[in-house]
Amino acid sequence: MQCSANLPDKFELYPILLYNMNISINPKKNGEWKLVVIGLIWGIIYLMSINISEGSSNEVNEELEHKLLTTGKINGTLINDDENTIWLLSGTWKSNLFTNTKFDHTNPAKFSAKINMVMANGSSPHTHKVSHFTLTNISRQDPLTVYEGYLAVSMKLGPVFAIPVIIKNYQNETISISLESLDDITLDQTKVISHFESKPISGIFAK
Structure with a gap:
């Protein structure tokens, strides 16, 4: 009207x-x-x-x-230093990183995920939410694109913010999410990284 x-x-x-x-x-x-x-x-x-x-x-x-958000699934395992599978991962993710090339305060970069974790023996099932993503750098390393930034991960006592992260896009087929253990990170951030066995989290694009 x-x-x-x-x-x-x-x-x-x-x-x-x-x-x-x-x-x-x-x-x-x-x-x-x-x-x-x-x-x-x-x-x-x-x-x-x-x-x-x-x-x-x-x-x-x-x-x-x-329409500008790309979606996908978390699908992988986490192994320890002895090459034994410790955690089984599942879940979903969504992001506008892979459809946009320019970001600013009116069009910020976005990445979020819901990660379900359960130990290989079926114990300790729980879920983490990934949010509050901030993009700091984009680089091209054929055949992949690398996105650097910070994000938050929900934990039992509350979310832990500003964890350094590197997200890699492999030709719009798969992604990896790596929480980075930098020199200036806090104890809480270190605990989150250790919880994921200091290993990349794998995901695939929805088709």
């Missing part, structure tokens, strides 16, 4: 509605009832058009954002 260009802002409309409501409560003339009805109908129509317009705009933005 469209309204004329000269209609007031919805916040300017509230005093008008309140004035009309006051007239309706304390009418002075019979003719004022017509003004009350016309004013209230016009105000309701205008507010409804604003809400419809805002809702449609949000739906369009969400649909566009969804």
